[in-house]
Amino acid sequence: MKYIHLILLTIIFADSIFAKDRLNIVMDNSYKIELLQNDVKEIRRDQLNYKIEKELLKETYSSNYTTVQIIISLILGIFAIVGYLGLKGIISLKKQYDSELVKLKDLKREFEVKLNELSTSQEKVKEQITTIDSLNEEQNMKIKLLEIKEKAGTLYSQKNYQRALEYAAIGLDVAKEDVELLTYRAFCLLKLRNYPESIEAHKKVIAIDVTNGGAIQNLAELFLMMGQLDNYKDLLKSKREFFKSDNNALLTYFEAFKFFMQGNSADLKEIIAEFVEKEDLSINKNHIGNWDFVELYDSIKSMDNSSEKTLFVNFTNYLKGNMPGLQIKSILAEL
Numbered sequence: 001m002k003y004i005h006l007i008l009l010t011i012i013f014a015d016s017i018f019a020k021d022r023l024n025i026v027m028d029n030s031y032k033i034e035l036l037q038n039d040v041k042e043i044r045r046d047q048l049n050y051k052i053e054k055e056l057l058k059e060t061y062s063s064n065y066t067t068v069q070i071i072i073s074l075i076l077g078i079f080a081i082v083g084y085l086g087l088k089g090i091i092s093l094k095k096q097y098d099s100e101l102v103k104l105k106d107l108k109r110e111f112e113v114k115l116n117e118l119s120t121s122q123e124k125v126k127e128q129i130t131t132i133d134s135l136n137e138e139q140n141m142k143i144k145l146l147e148i149k150e151k152a153g154t155l156y157s158q159k160n161y162q163r164a165l166e167y168a169a170i171g172l173d174v175a176k177e178d179v180e181l182l183t184y185r186a187f188c189l190l191k192l193r194n195y196p197e198s199i200e201a202h203k204k205v206i207a208i209d210v211t212n213g214g215a216i217q218n219l220a221e222l223f224l225m226m227g228q229l230d231n232y233k234d235l236l237k238s239k240r241e242f243f244k245s246d247n248n249a250l251l252t253y254f255e256a257f258k259f260f261m262q263g264n265s266a267d268l269k270e271i272i273a274e275f276v277e278k279e280d281l282s283i284n285k286n287h288i289g290n291w292d293f294v295e296l297y298d299s300i301k302s303m304d305n306s307s308e309k310t311l312f313v314n315f316t317n318y319l320k321g322n323m324p325g326l327q328i329k330s331i332l333a334e335l
Contacts (some may be wrong), residue, residue, distance in 0.1 A: 026121045145171055145178065152184045179209045190218060190295060195226055213242045217250065225299040232258065247278070249287040249319055257296070260312045265335075268308055268323040272315050273332050281325035288319045307335050 148171040155164035163189040171181040181316035186201035202219040205212055216239045236243065236254070243251040252275045259268040279285065293316045303309060314331055319325040 129295060131146055141174060145175055149180055156184060156188065160187040164188050177208055179205060183215060186215060193298065198222060216242045220254055222255065224261055225295065229258060229261060245286060250291065252290065253319060256312060256315060260308055265308050269332055269335060276325045276328050279325055281329060284321045284324050286321035311335060
């Protein structure tokens with residue numbers, strides 16, 4: 001019996017303990033359930049709020065979307081209007097540009113034509129200026145040459161042969177084939193006793209002016225003075241017309257000079273006697289004009305004296321009118 005009570009007590013105690021535990025468990029579960037219920041309520045509240053917000057957002061978005069569409073449509077409309085007006089303006093501007101471009105091209109062509117005409121005019125003016133400058137230069141050169149020639153001629157007439165030769169050389173630097181200056185040079189060289197150069201100078205004059213009688217006659221005398229008898233004969237043969245005159249005094253002088261240089265006494269006497277017999281023996285007369293025998297006397301003064309030399313020198317005096325014909329005839333009779 002005792003043990004039964006003990007067992008019952010134990011069971012009751014255990015049951016109380018278990019009851020308490022169950023109560024705790026129930027309480028815990030109730031709390032948990034309450035928490036879950038609160039969570040569910042909160043979730044539902046959140047869902048409701050979310051739904052409300054979603055609806056609000058949807059409504060707002062829809063409103064904004066409509067507004068944006070309207071704004072975009074307005075903007076596109078503005079762009080379309082502006083684009084149309086701009087395109088229309090561009091087309092009009094292009095037409096104006098094309099028109100102006102055509103005008104510009106026409107203006108360019110006119111400008112090119114006028115420019116070509118101006119260039120042509122400028123070229124003509126340049127050519128005229130060049131021609132005028134050339135003419136002026138030529139005239140100035142002619143004036144200078146005339147001044148040089150005048151100075152050379154004056155100096156030559158004053159027997160200042162060296163200075164005349166210098167002026168002739170200056171002129172020939174400018175006009176290398178000027179016959180007058182070449183003649184002055186040849187004559188000056190002759191007067192200065194530079195016979196070899198004078199011969200070449202006379203040849204140059206004759207090569208340019210084949211009818212220069214003074215140069216031809218001087219060259220003949222130079223050939224005789226230098227003993228170039230063959231050259232004298234060739235010159236006389238080709239230019240004989242330049243030695244002729246009314247009385248043939250100059251030709252007779254050259255031929256007498258030739259015979260003298262050859263030592264041909266007989267022909268020398270004969271040609272002199274023949275010339276004297278044709279003239280009036282009673283008077284003195286200049287038969288040879290302005291011709292002088294200065295260079296002749298200078299070239300033969302170193303030769304030995306002889307009857308032929310005496311006869312020839314006296315004959316030249318007779319030709320100049322410094323001796324009567326009777327005296328020459330007397331000398332001829334003595335030989």
